[in-house]
Amino acid sequence: MITVGLLGCGNIGRVIAAGQENFKITAVYDVVPARVEEFAREFDAKPFSDFSAFLAEPTDIIVEAASVVAATEHAQEVLESGKDIVIMSVGALADKEFRAHLVETARELKRKIHIPSGAVMGLDNIRIGQISRVDKFVLRTTKNPKSLSREATERTQLFAGKAHDCVRQYPKNTNVAESLSIACGRDVDVELWMDPEEDRNMHEIFFEGEFGEAYIRIRNLPSPDNPATSYLAALSILTLLKNLDNPLVIGA
Ligand SMILES: NC(=O)C1=CN([C@@H]2O[C@H](COP(=O)(O)OP(=O)(O)OC[C@H]3O[C@@H](n4cnc5c(N)ncnc54)[C@H](O)[C@@H]3O)[C@@H](O)[C@H]2O)C=CC1
Numbered sequence: 575m576i577t578v579g580l581l582g583c584g585n586i587g588r589v590i591a592a593g594q595e596n597f598k599i600t601a602v603y604d605v606v607p608a609r610v611e612e613f614a615r616e617f618d619a620k621p622f623s624d625f626s627a628f629l630a631e632p633t634d635i636i637v638e639a640a641s642v643v644a645a646t647e648h649a650q651e652v653l654e655s656g657k658d659i660v661i662m663s664v665g666a667l668a669d670k671e672f673r674a675h676l677v678e679t680a681r682e683l684k685r686k687i688h689i690p691s692g693a694v695m696g697l698d699n700i701r702i703g704q705i706s707r708v709d710k711f712v713l714r715t716t717k718n719p720k721s722l723s724r725e726a727t728e729r730t731q732l733f734a735g736k737a738h739d740c741v742r743q744y745p746k747n748t749n750v751a752e753s754l755s756i757a758c759g760r761d762v763d764v765e766l767w768m769d770p771e772e773d774r775n776m777h778e779i780f781f782e783g784e785f786g787e788a789y790i791r792i793r794n795l796p797s798p799d800n801p802a803t804s805y806l807a808a809l810s811i812l813t814l815l816k817n818l819d820n821p822l823v824i825g826a
């Protein structure tokens with residue numbers, strides 16, 4: 575049984591905990607003490623209010639489902655402690671120097687940094703961008719203003735530019751821009767829209783290159799406890815955890 579240390583007892587953490595089968599969350603940590611205690615009681619895990627003590631607890635892997643700040647603060651020490659990590663707040667990796675250092679540490683210590691597919695589909699074959707010509711790659715994300723904690727009466731463009739700038743400005747909503755950039759091997763173009771007529775979290779991917787062309791549209795239902803996070807993102811990390819001990823690896 576794989577043992578998991580969970581960093582972040584929020585919406586995604588709850589979906590993961592509810593789906594435990596061949597893995598067990600044994601240790602939990604969050605900045606909100608009451609949340610850790612309640613979560614630990616409900617899912618029979620050991621609560622921690624001190625990150626070093628949480629990390630020292632024997633677990634096979636740390637799952638970050640908290641925030642870009644949390645991933646930035648803790649990913650390096652997780653690897654240095656000899657544990658693999660799953661990073662949900664992928665926006666943290668938009669800092670190229672930070673990412674390079676993290677990858678180098680993982681390589682040296684023979685550890686893995688897992689990035690879940692999150693709120694999009696297609697990350698598997700989008701990796702062909704690392705080995706073949708790319709003519710165009712655009713991510714167009716459209717969310718209801720409420721999901722972005724804003725108000726709008728009509729469709730409004732919030733951002734157009736490169737992924738790393740978008741992630742910096744909207745860290746809670748555009749992790750997928752960074753996942754797609756890592757997969758494709760370049761800083762992809764991003765448009766962020768809010769639309770009061772759209773009740774889903776929609777991601778459209780326009781990809782053209784040596785292989786031909788692809789258009790992928792994902793219209794995600796929001797998560798039960800956090801409308802900014804698509805339910806698909808929670809299902810994705812749960813699937814990743816359930817497959818950690820599966821010898822059959824599917825996808826590019
Ligand atoms: N990769 C992807 O495709 C996607 C990634 N995400 C990201 O996943 C993360 C988790 O999402 P949700 O569970 O919906 O968020 P949430 O807000 O429901 O839960 C986050 C939990 O982490 C805790 N937390 C925040 N900062 C912390 C820190 N520095 N140290 C310890 N605990 C901290 C909060 O108190 C909260 O309990 C977010 O960063 C979100 O932006 C969300 C959707 C898609």
Ligand SMILES: O=C([O-])CC(=O)C(=O)O
Nearest residue numbers: 693747748749750775804
């Ligand atoms: O959940 C989503 O649809 C996407 C999202 O918030 C993110 O990429 O951070």
